[in-house]
Amino acid sequence: MENIETIQKMVKGNLRKNVSLKEYNTWKVGGKAEYFFEPKNLDDLITFLKNVNKKNVTFLGNGSNVLIRDGGINGFVICLKSSLNNYKLKQNNEFIFEAGLSCMKIAQITARENFTGLEFLCGIPGSLGGALAMNAGCYGGNVWEYVTSVDLIDKKGNILKKTKEDFKIGYRKINLDKDLFFISATFSLKENLLKNSSSIIKEYLKDRRSKQPTGQPSCGSVFKNPENSHAASLIDSLGLKEYKIGGAQVSKKHANFIISNKTASSLDIENLIEYIQKKVYEKKKIYLETEVKFIGTN
Numbered sequence: 090m091e092n093i094e095t096i097q098k099m100v101k102g103n104l105r106k107n108v109s110l111k112e113y114n115t116w117k118v119g120g121k122a123e124y125f126f127e128p129k130n131l132d133d134l135i136t137f138l139k140n141v142n143k144k145n146v147t148f149l150g151n152g153s154n155v156l157i158r159d160g161g162i163n164g165f166v167i168c169l170k171s172s173l174n175n176y177k178l179k180q181n182n183e184f185i186f187e188a189g190l191s192c193m194k195i196a197q198i199t200a201r202e203n204f205t206g207l208e209f210l211c212g213i214p215g216s217l218g219g220a221l222a223m224n225a226g227c228y229g230g231n232v233w234e235y236v237t238s239v240d241l242i243d244k245k246g247n248i249l250k251k252t253k254e255d256f257k258i259g260y261r262k263i264n265l266d267k268d269l270f271f272i273s274a275t276f277s278l279k280e281n282l283l284k285n286s287s288s289i290i291k292e293y294l295k296d297r298r299s300k301q302p303t304g305q306p307s308c309g310s311v312f313k314n315p316e317n318s319h320a321a322s323l324i325d326s327l328g329l330k331e332y333k334i335g336g337a338q339v340s341k342k343h344a345n346f347i348i349s350n351k352t353a354s355s356l357d358i359e360n361l362i363e364y365i366q367k368k369v370y371e372k373k374k375i376y377l378e379t380e381v382k383f384i385g386t387n
């Protein structure tokens with residue numbers, strides 16, 4: 090690896106040391122990134138990776154499905170949300186979206202261009218890269234349903250293309266090699282003859298506001314729904330709504346959401362997650378698997 094000052098001179102994007110990650114995740118907790126890089130564009134990302142290929146690399150989207158531990162993240166954290174946010178509409182009803190685009194923007198763009206299918210993305214506060222990694226979904230849709238192919242980058246800065254068939258796609262998961270990261274995806278969508286995407290989006294957002302603590306720091310649903318059951322109703326049935334550890338609390342509005350206050354540490358949230366898992370297992374003999382990903386060190 091080149092030394093950091095040399096790399097800084099090679100790239101156009103923002104490369105910083107010891108950056109607090111609190112502002113880069115929706116729980117607003119966690120430690121520092123040893124190095125934090127926001128590439129200017131794809132070429133910049135390639136240059137960067139070609140020169141740091143022996144280091145730990147973590148990609149972060151909008152941090153809306155991660156618990157970043159208080160000890161922070163060693164190596165390089167790469168955040169695409171301020172770059173790689175273009176799109177192209179091709180003639181055959183195919184869209185190419187870059188991985189840094191927000192899910193909300195993608196829902197708005199496709200609605201504006203009069204295509205249907207991706208309205209459900211409107212209330213998911215993540216980036217496309219994170220949504221692909223998580224197979225994000227709601228209201229009966231999931232992001233991979235409309236994907237035909239993706240472009241990826243590996244840790245050494247090489248670009249490769251894969252089709253949807255190259256992946257095993259499951260409930261909030263896909264089998265992505267740990268050294269590969271999404272840079273864009275091609276979606277095949279249908280024209281919306283009813284021209285009703287904007288009103289669908291409004292309805293979805295209204296529904297979310299009525300059921301979820303949307304204004305408070307959270308990571309959305311913490312646990313996956315077990316087969317034939319709902320994590321929220323299991324947690325609620327044990328009287329755990331509003332249960333608190335430190336600055337982390339089970340939401341009163343939605344029992345599968347943990348909200349954090351300004352004093353919360355990542356450890357408070359992790360302890361609350363473990364407490365819920367323990368209680369649900371003791372009383373219901375069901376193990377709640379987390380949807381949220383844990384990254385970094387304690």
Ligand SMILES: Cc1cc2nc3c(=O)[nH]c(=O)nc-3n(C[C@H](O)[C@H](O)[C@H](O)COP(=O)(O)OP(=O)(O)OC[C@H]3O[C@@H](n4cnc5c(N)ncnc54)[C@H](O)[C@@H]3O)c2cc1C
Nearest residue numbers: 150151152153154215216218219220222225226227271309
């Ligand atoms: C209020 C709220 C509501 C939510 N509602 C929903 C919902 O309805 N449905 C749903 O599915 N989720 C929901 N979520 C969770 C979250 O928004 C989604 O999982 C989202 O897709 C995560 O995207 P992100 O960019 O924030 O990913 P991050 O949290 O930044 O990262 C998630 C994972 O993806 C990896 N990753 C990020 N970018 C890339 C990349 N370019 N290539 C490879 N890996 C990458 C990260 O390393 C990490 O492992 C909600 C969250 C909140 C806060």
